[in-house]
Amino acid sequence: MGSTLYNKVFDLHTVRDYGDDRVQLFIGLHLVHEATSPQAFAMLKERGLGIAMPECNVATADHVIPTDTIARPLLDQLGEDMLARLEANTADFGLRFFSPSSGDYGIVHVIGPEQGLTQPGMTIACGDSHTSTHGAFGAVALGIGTSQVRDVLATQTVTMNRLKVRRIQIDGALAPGVTAKDVILHVIHELGVVGGVGYAYEFSGSVIENMSMDERMTVCNMAVEGGARCGYVNPDETTFAYLKGRPAAPTGEAWDRAVAWWRSIASDPDATYDDVVVMDGAAIRPMVTWGINPGQSVPVDGSLPSVEGAAPEVADSYAEAYEYMGMKPGDKLGDHPIDVAFIGSCTNGRVSDFVEVSEALRRSGARVSPGVRALAVPGSNAVREELVRLGVDKVLEEAGFEFRLAGCSMCLAMNMDKLVGRELAASSSNRNFKGRQGSPTGRTMIMSPLAVAAAAVNGSVCDPATVFGPASVVSSS
């Protein structure tokens, strides 16, 4: 009987079995950033420990990095302290650091793939939930806490539970204007925000197979929002084509051996799964969240659901969401004017995200509605440079977007980019929790970059096809 990619990779990296499905798991690539590492380094120093395998660890700074200027010292003192501490720790412990001054910095989940560090068959860990992004390459990629960051630094291993595997097979073809973001919002809407607890999600089917790597990363990024600890896509020609020629990718004969091995670790055709869910890609609509968790979403032109009609276990959180968001059942999201439009984050801050938006803006000649503050924030400096090379920055700026420096920006507002008061944001990020974007009462609606752009132009949420015309929103898949 065949095996899944998850189980093959998990077995290969198991150092010791503690029984009861808990193992000591070897981590092939550990990504470190400034927000969850300082306490881990301090704990190492306290115990007089060094780093077991420095070559398997790389660091970047993203969460606190300002997106207007990275001149030092950073204006925000706490941010400056965190950056300085990471500089000191990476120097003390001899870790490779993609630092803001080096020009190759960016969001940790953007630079791993972009550098070719993220590869199929690896175990990858990072002190950040959205580490699941790297699963797009057929890696087992896990978010960990700070004590586990310490554990990986000191031993290159971590204590981990074996997960069950759910295959989510999305067949058919997406309708025009439906993006990878809509696919994952749909999955979370269908299976719920806790539906994935205890599972790894394997995304498959023709919709996924036809996606670019950028799109697969968007899907895997939000697997955690459905409760899954990780999500992945089996590696294929699209994966190999993306990796070829990247700085950390193998070359020459090693490349051929690598591809052969990568093929071998994909799930076998006769693999058994703990659960299989089949969905019809053609039925997916552009989705937007209206509430305070990523499962509370509706099709872009749908009416908000009734509390009475909700399943008993979610009815309470519906009521809470309506109170917080200042919305009511039956409303359309388009009834609520937005204040801020944000395109960026590790979910949708890659080159293709901005290209898609700029194409739609350019062809339609549409401009950001007066009164809407619109931010376009590349996920890495390399993404930014590529966009400038393509002239995308000009198109965005002419349409009324601020085109800023790379970073996490308004995704969680550990930097200067924040919502103010009760502002309502159309956001391409991944979390709409209360207060997520920096104001304790700020409100977030999660959607695709294209839908953010449409909302920015329209002044409120609307179907991108109505702003940009059906022809201009042909999905890049």
Place this chain on the structure above:
Amino acid sequence: MTSAIDSRISTVTGTSVVLSGNDIDTDRIIPARFLKHLTFDALGEHVFEDDRKQDHARGVTHPFDQQERSAGSVLLVAKNFGCGSSREHAAQALYRWGIRAVVGESFGEIFRGNCGTIGLPCVSLAPEHAEEARSIGLADAGAVAEVDLGKGVLRIGDREFPVQIQASLRDAFLEGTWDTLAELLKNADQVSGTAAKLPYLTGF
């Protein structure tokens, strides 16, 4: 957090703090702005800060602000507690405030793991038992709650409910080996052995 002293955890006994909502995420347990600290030290006082402020503004006293709960060490929660971000700060903030065990219907996966690595057991129980336990705790701030990991029960008031925890994690608490790093460090040879058979570390 060191294992030099006795780190065995078999029972947690104390009064309760009760939070009845589902899906209380880690952004609420400790708002993101408190991630911008270089140590965990000050987190205890900021636990649930935004929820507490908002309750205060509405004239409601948040459970973490109720005078009679200020020594509470057993946190009684509902469903999917600790969902969201992987930040260990959430577990640390609860621990540093004084929480020593969390009892609820279900937990965010990463949150529960983070609690385990700092010696804060999260145990689950049936929804109807969780609800009953919460109402006993709510009705009487002085009611003593006891999480007995060895026997696998929660005692509160005059009631006793079965609770679940993964067996290996329970054993780690009972034996005082929940400090994952001490365990992981024992095995350097096997770690090199595993690394040596990984194609991507050996040039494929």
